[in-house]
Amino acid sequence: MSNKEKHWEKTRGLLFVTLAIWFVFSIGIFFFGAEMEASSFRPFGYPLSYYMTCQGSLGIFVILIFWFAGRQEKIDEEFGFTEREDS
Amino acid sequence: MIKGKFIDNLPKVYGIYTGGFLVFIILMAIAEQAGMSAKMIGIFFVSFTVAIYAIIGYLSRTLQVDAYYVAGRQVPTVFNGMATAADWMSGASFVAMAGGIYFKGYGYMALLVGWTGGYVLVASLLAPYLRKFGCYTVPDFIGTRYGGNAARLSAVLVLTVASFTYVTAQINATGTIASVALDIPFGIAVYVGLASILLCSMLGGMRAVTWTQVAQYIVLIIAYLLPVFWISNKMGAGVFPHLMLADEVARIAELESQFGLGSVKNSAADLATVPKGLAGITKAHSEVNTTPWKFISLAVCMMAGTASLPHVMMRYFTTPSVKTARRSVGWSLFFIFLLYSSAPMLATLSKLSLIDPSLPTGIIGKSIAEVQSIDWYQNWNQANLMFVSDFNGNGTLELNEFFMGGKAVVLATPEIAGLPYVISGLVAAGGMAAAMSTADGLVLAIANALSHDLYYKIIDPKAETAKRLIVARVLLVIIGFAGATIAALEIQGILGSVIWAFDFAMSGLFFPLVLGVWWKRANAPGAVAGMLLGLASGTAYLIWVRTGGAGFWGITQLTFGIVGSLVSLVSMIVVSLMTAEPDAATQKMVDEVRVPSGKTVLGKQH
Numbered sequence: 302m303s304n305k306e307k308h309w310e311k312t313r314g315l316l317f318v319t320l321a322i323w324f325v326f327s328i329g330i331f332f333f334g335a336e337m338e339a340s341s342f343r344p345f346g347y348p349l350s351y352y353m354t355c356q357g358s359l360g361i362f363v364i365l366i367f368w369f370a371g372r373q374e375k376i377d378e379e380f381g382f383t384e385r386e387d388s
Numbered sequence: 389m390i391k392g393k394f395i396d397n398l399p400k401v402y403g404i405y406t407g408g409f410l411v412f413i414i415l416m417a418i419a420e421q422a423g424m425s426a427k428m429i430g431i432f433f434v435s436f437t438v439a440i441y442a443i444i445g446y447l448s449r450t451l452q453v454d455a456y457y458v459a460g461r462q463v464p465t466v467f468n469g470m471a472t473a474a475d476w477m478s479g480a481s482f483v484a485m486a487g488g489i490y491f492k493g494y495g496y497m498a499l500l501v502g503w504t505g506g507y508v509l510v511a512s513l514l515a516p517y518l519r520k521f522g523c524y525t526v527p528d529f530i531g532t533r534y535g536g537n538a539a540r541l542s543a544v545l546v547l548t549v550a551s552f553t554y555v556t557a558q559i560n561a562t563g564t565i566a567s568v569a570l571d572i573p574f575g576i577a578v579y580v581g582l583a584s585i586l587l588c589s590m591l592g593g594m595r596a597v598t599w600t601q602v603a604q605y606i607v608l609i610i611a612y613l614l615p616v617f618w619i620s621n622k623m624g625a626g627v628f629p630h631l632m633l634a635d636e637v638a639r640i641a642e643l644e645s646q647f648g649l650g651s652v653k654n655s656a657a658d659l660a661t662v663p664k665g666l667a668g669i670t671k672a673h674s675e676v677n678t679t680p681w682k683f684i685s686l687a688v689c690m691m692a693g694t695a696s697l698p699h700v701m702m703r704y705f706t707t708p709s710v711k712t713a714r715r716s717v718g719w720s721l722f723f724i725f726l727l728y729s730s731a732p733m734l735a736t737l738s739k740l741s742l743i744d745p746s747l748p749t750g751i752i753g754k755s756i757a758e759v760q761s762i763d764w765y766q767n768w769n770q771a772n773l774m775f776v777s778d779f780n781g782n783g784t785l786e787l788n789e790f791f792m793g794g795k796a797v798v799l800a801t802p803e804i805a806g807l808p809y810v811i812s813g814l815v816a817a818g819g820m821a822a823a824m825s826t827a828d829g830l831v832l833a834i835a836n837a838l839s840h841d842l843y844y845k846i847i848d849p850k851a852e853t854a855k856r857l858i859v860a861r862v863l864l865v866i867i868g869f870a871g872a873t874i875a876a877l878e879i880q881g882i883l884g885s886v887i888w889a890f891d892f893a894m895s896g897l898f899f900p901l902v903l904g905v906w907w908k909r910a911n912a913p914g915a916v917a918g919m920l921l922g923l924a925s926g927t928a929y930l931i932w933v934r935t936g937g938a939g940f941w942g943i944t945q946l947t948f949g950i951v952g953s954l955v956s957l958v959s960m961i962v963v964s965l966m967t968a969e970p971d972a973a974t975q976k977m978v979d980e981v982r983v984p985s986g987k988t989v990l991g992k993q994h
Binding site for chain 1: 725
């Protein structure tokens with residue numbers, strides 16, 4: 302398998318992990334709105350369902366993108382596909 | 389005059405600008421104490437900020453193609469994040485979002501999740517690869533990746549439908565704010581708004597829009613956060629409202645049951661006396677009040693729509709590299725998060741200050757006559773954004789007898805909470821900045837697609853640079869005027885048409901864009917089928933539901949993108965597999981796009 306193919310395989314793997322986390326916090330947990338509301342886990346005292354819609358999921362997305370960007374940069378570096386500064 | 393050196397000095401330039409703006413706010417506060425009228429303060433705020441944007445727009449004028457289309461591809465990560473945030477957060481986000489949360493609670497917050505979650509798709513599926521491609525516009529990518537004028541034209545069509553739906557709402561919002569702040573009729577204010585929008589974008593294209601959007605982000609975020617923190621501290625609700633309003637949320641729930649929310653219903657005859665556009669509090673503030681599918685389907689549409697709206701995507705064409713494009717998406721979402729996470733807090737503070745009888749600002753439980761004599765009530769009643777009526781005839785204002793317009797949550801709360809008028813002026817300037825920055829991005833997206841893809845790539849490929857840029861500017865003005873003319877007719881509400889724009893974009897562009905990078909086998913006939921059938925079926929479903937059709941799967945006129953994108957996906961795969969696979973050159977091009985290093989697929993100037 303060529304360098305490019307290996308790079309793409311790893312990139313695709315990272316995409317699936319990223320999309321899985323994204324799915325959980327954008328779609329998955331909202332199947333359980335009522336359960337979240339009844340939950341005794343209350344971040345900062347807010348009902349969990351309320352908290353996830355106004356801060357929780359949103360904040361996780363921000364962190365997720367930066368994490369994804371960092372991992373992708375590592376993959377690019379590993380296979381020597383990092384951009385040169387002057388390009 | 390600002391090349392190179394200007395880029396290096398960005399933090400300094402915008403630091404001084406922010407400081408200057410804060411000084412301006414303080415000067416206005418002093419002027420208010422000295423007796424300047426509320427109307428004058430509003431005029432000063434709006435005209436001062438718009439004048440600054442116009443100056444930035446003029447200073448960024450350019451005669452170069454890559455500066456006009458992609459700001460010379462040298463916008464640093466964090467600043468591109470700010471510009472994208474301003475590009476993204478429209479008049480609807482700024483003026484209507486907190487109101488939507490105030491009235492509709494949990495069900496409405498699907499929009500918050502959707503409008504942020506979409507950026508994960510942008511970062512992981514599209515932005516870095518489109519940056520590597522080196523295109524000027526989104527149809528530029530479609531046209532080159534799939535090859536042929538049919539694909540390019542279809543992309544231009546989808547882009548125009550989605551962005552134009554969106555831009556009329558934004559010009560409408562600039563008109564609304566300009567007409568309130570400058571005290572002129574709406575029909576004229578729309579064109580004043582348009583003139584300000586064109587001043588920012590006409591001479592410098594993407595370069596000018598970029599630097600004005602950064603300036604607009606700074607104004608709008610100060611204008612949104614300052615009142616939230618101020619009100620929270622003034623009420624004693626918490627120094628940092630985002631983490632400290634749990635007691636207030638619980639208190640609202642307690643008051644709701646005490647006031648009989650949901651059990652006391654207004655008769656239809658009583659409701660008929662309420663002015664159009666105003667609503668009472670009928671839904672619990674924090675309870676889960678919708679079905680999972682309703683919540684999720686709306687969130688999914690907004691997410692896929694986010695990843696397909698060309699005016700957002702083209703912001704990532706302006707970064708210096710693929711790596712910075714990726715990081716820039718993170719910064720964009722961070723800057724958006726600052727405002728979005730504050731909107732529910734503003735809604736909470738606004739509601740509590742109105743309904744809690746133990747607060748000096750609370751009006752529920754007071755006598756109707758007393759409420760009607762309050763200054764701010766009279767002002768906002770006159771502006772047709774607030775209304776009370778003694779339905780049960782007991783002389784006291786009940787929760788079900790108080791009505792408000794959605795915009796009032798952002799516009800009126802500072803005044804209700806007893807903040808000085810200078811804050812209301814600031815909020816007007818913020819709303820104007822939000823609506824203008826989005827309108828600029830949209831008008832430019834449409835004009836660029838028409839001038840680059842339709843005129844230069846299809847009609848006259850030999851056109852000289854000067855002529856191309858003149859055509860681009862003429863189209864900008866024409867599209868702006870067309871948008872303003874339709875906005876002046878006031879056909880739809882602001883928020884409804886914004887949501888439609890997402891559904892249109894999702895129907896026609898989501899899968900052709902994503903599969904263009906992630907599925908090598910996708911070919912031109914497939915993409916054309918995907919775009920056209922997706923857009924057509926989505927539109928048909930919308931018309932069907934609007935004209936009384938029953939719909940299926942619980943898909944409404946707000947989520948018709950689900951139908952459109954599914955048709956798009958299926959037809960794209962089927963047609964692609966039935967026709968010949970893309971030639972070797974195209975496959976090689978896709979391989980090239982998938983690695984960050986090396987030259988862009990399209991040349992620096994093309």
